[in-house]
Amino acid sequence: MKRAALAITLGCASVLVAAACSSFSTITSDTDAAAEPDRDLAETGPFIDAQAPVADAAEPINLLDNPGFEDACAPWRPGGGNAGTAVTARLGRTGTACLVCGKTAGKGPFDVAQVLTGVVPAPGATFVGEAYVRVPESGPVATDVEAAFIVYDGKNVQRREAGAPITPDGTWTKVPLTITITGDAGATLEFSVASFGDGTGCFLVDDARVYQE
Numbered sequence: 001m002k003r004a005a006l007a008i009t010l011g012c013a014s015v016l017v018a019a020a021c022s023s024f025s026t027i028t029s030d031t032d033a034a035a036e037p038d039r040d041l042a043e044t045g046p047f048i049d050a051q052a053p054v055a056d057a058a059e060p061i062n063l064l065d066n067p068g069f070e071d072a073c074a075p076w077r078p079g080g081g082n083a084g085t086a087v088t089a090r091l092g093r094t095g096t097a098c099l100v101c102g103k104t105a106g107k108g109p110f111d112v113a114q115v116l117t118g119v120v121p122a123p124g125a126t127f128v129g130e131a132y133v134r135v136p137e138s139g140p141v142a143t144d145v146e147a148a149f150i151v152y153d154g155k156n157v158q159r160r161e162a163g164a165p166i167t168p169d170g171t172w173t174k175v176p177l178t179i180t181i182t183g184d185a186g187a188t189l190e191f192s193v194a195s196f197g198d199g200t201g202c203f204l205v206d207d208a209r210v211y212q213e
Contacts (some may be wrong), residue, residue: 015027027051060211062189063127067208068092069099075117080110081199093132093172093206100194102140102202111143111194113150116210121151121186129191130176131208135168136201143168145199150185158186172206 057171069087076099078085083103092098101112120125131147148162163177175193193205 005193014061037091055059063119063210064114064208069097070095070204073099076112076114078110078112080194081107081108082089083110083112085112091134091204093134094125095206098134098204098206100202100204101143101195103195104202105200107199109194109196110199112193112205113190113192113194116189116191117168119189119212121181121189123181123183125186126178126180126213127189127210128178129208129210130172130174130178131191131193132172132206133166133193134164134170134172134204134206136203137170140201141168142203144195144203145195145197145203147175147177147189147191147193150192151175151179151181151188152183152188154187158184166203189200 062076067070067093069076072087073085073109076085078101080103082105083101086100087097088100089096091100101110103110119127127149129147129149133147135145141157145166146164147166148160150157150161151159159179161177161179164175166175169175179199191208191210193203193208195201195203
């Protein structure tokens with residue numbers, strides 16, 4: 001999908017947030033941790049040797065900027081006609097915010113995407129991506145929503161690798177995908193979440209990540 005420098009008005013942003021909040025108003029948070037049951041300290045008494053904690057492996061560097069949308073929308077950009085993006089603090093999966101992407105009029109697909117700055121998709125390189133996406137069950141529902149890697153040769157789409165479509169069930173769904181660059185090197189690599197339905201509706205995105213293996 002061709003990137004366009006779209007000026008999203010405050011009116012459009014407020015419409016997107018209001019529509020998303022309305023769609024999710026009856027859904028409780030699915031990230032609240034259940035209360036941990038009381039532990040019987042006798043089970044870990046003085047006669048049981050304590051085990052040394054195991055250090056976690058170093059997390060790979062996230063190649064995306066603003067992956068949790070805590071710093072507004074930039075550098076994520078909408079594409080597809082009248083598409084717009086906004087940030088809401090009411091519906092985030094983690095942190096205090098998530099991104100709302102939607103379109104209230106018009107037909108055709110729409111998306112939100114980010115070009116990975118300083119990343120050259122060279123032959124043989126493998127990139128792993130993931131994002132948590134939430135699509136409402138009713139109201140302004142975006143259909144056929146999926147995440148994808150898109151390789152550009154400088155102007156045109158050279159290759160597109162998409163993950164499985166997301167079920168519109170109102171819950172946060174982790175969408176993983178992987179791409180290995182083959183053939184000629186691309187000029188840029190983009191990470192996108194798009195709706196290929198009838199062109200209206202909205203979806204939420206949070207906690208996106210891309211790293212190179």
